[in-house]
Amino acid sequence: MKSPETKMTASDESVSSMASFPTSKRFFLVLISPDKPGQLPENVIHVTDQTAVVEGNINLFGFLLQGLSEAEQNKAVSHIRQSQYWVHPVYTDNTNNKNPLLDGHKTLVEAMSSAQQMQELLISLKLDPQALQTDEKIMLYQYIREQSELRPVLDRNSKRLYRYPVIDVLSKTEELADIVLIDLLKRQTLIPRILLDRTRECPHCGSAHPHFIDICPQCESIEIHKTAALHCFTCGHVGPETDFQSPSGMLCPQCNTRLRHIGVDYDRPLTQYACQSCHHIFIEPKIRANCLDCGSENLPEQLIPHDISTLVLSVQGRMLLRSGAANESFTNVKTSNYVVGAYFRQTIAWSLSIQERHPDIGFGLVLFNIQNAQEIMEQIGALRAYALFDEISLRISELQRDSDLATRFGEYGLWIFLPMSSAEGFANRLKGILSTLNIPQQSNIQAEIHSLQCPQDIIPKTTVNDVMAKLSKKVQKHVG
Secondary structure (H helix, E strand, C coil): CCCCCCCCCHHHCEECCHHHCCCCCCCEEEEECCCCCCCCCCCEEEECCCHHHHCCCCCEEEEEECCCCHHHHHHHHHHHHCCCCCCCCEEECCCCCCCCCCCCECCHHHHHHHHHHHHHHHHHHCCCHHHCCHHHHHHHHHHCCCCCCECCEECCCCCCCEECHHHHHHHCCHHHHHHHHHHHHHCCCEEEEEEEEEEEECCCCCCCCEEEEEECCCCCCCCEEECCEEEECCCCCEEEHHHHEECCEEECCCCCCECCCECCCEECCCCCEEECCCCCEECCCEEEEEECCCCCEECHHHCEEEEEEEEEECHHHHHHHHHCCCCCCCCCCCCCCECCHHHHHHHHHHHHHHHHHCCCCCEEEEEEEECCHHHHHHHHCHHHHHHHHHHHHHHHHHHCCCCCEEEEECCCEEEEEEECCCHHHHHHHHHHHHHCCCCCCCCCCCEEEEEEEECCCCCCCCCHHHHHHHHHHHHHHHHC
């Protein structure tokens, strides 16, 4: 390594340890290549392996994978997407590598230009990528890539048959990926662009792995076979041709009439199937869809159709990111009274200051939280669970007046601000609504409702943090 007296730029040396990384506030493109390149621009760092980079702490705006095999590139990009640099673009020099986690084929000059544009978009949002929730990460990933699409890949090992690799790698688990994807689509922050396929999902577990089997429409036996059939004109009996055969010729097994001439004594109807269990003759078999994951038996019309499309970030999603309200939602809150958390807290602070000067002007505050949301999703599936959460959200909004406000608490809870109104009365009405919900038998929703009234339940000079902590601590104690 060069002596301390020698002036060194990032392009002068291949980096093999964190000690070699620049410590300035400039941003760098990381070139990952097994061979030491020639002269590089000053804002390019060369490394032979991504491990030292992703485990370090440097200012960078992208990666370029060069001279690596496709397997090595796939391993490197997967490692990067699971690191603190997950949002940054990763380019390749391999035109044949179509890994969805990559950002396409670029030369060094093209990679620098494209990555710098993404970095400018990232800086403009003033968000900390490491502090984001999973849904916010996916939105941010798409935001800086502007017109790019999230493309699904066919995977027979995936429960839903198709999966989105970017969503998977940012969600850590397939189950969380499904939940986050459903939520983003319901909130219309991600929207479909190009329809690629359509699957049929089990209504019980959501699996897209049905096994279709022909069965007898009368006894539902699978022992059915195509067979030639005859129709006796004398008695009307219809049966397999083998039942009419006898040593003395064709005889009806029911009336013993000798069948000599087709069209006069008998004919051959359109019947094509015979059941070996109940001897029923029929033209079309009944179709049953057996779920290969949960084992449930369904009719084809009971399966839930699911469109498989490329996905893009919607205008609404882009606006939410810019406003800092990307994750401010209680599933899909159907109320005009919903506000972002900062505005909600500011309103309570303003109300507290008003109440100090006018003691007769008070407000109520209610905290509603679903404790076992994840358990419900495991019991009845994400689709039915979100439908239930939506119904709760809608029923809460119906209780609110125009002057009431709501904002999110955690992932499955709401704060509700009630100016000049009784918090206890609202809480009791909310409990009544929960008792009338149409909840699936296999699920047991555990919701808690806490409330306080100002000025009765607070002391003078109380801050907004004190007021909200008084209720939120009850939830924490109950959960923990």
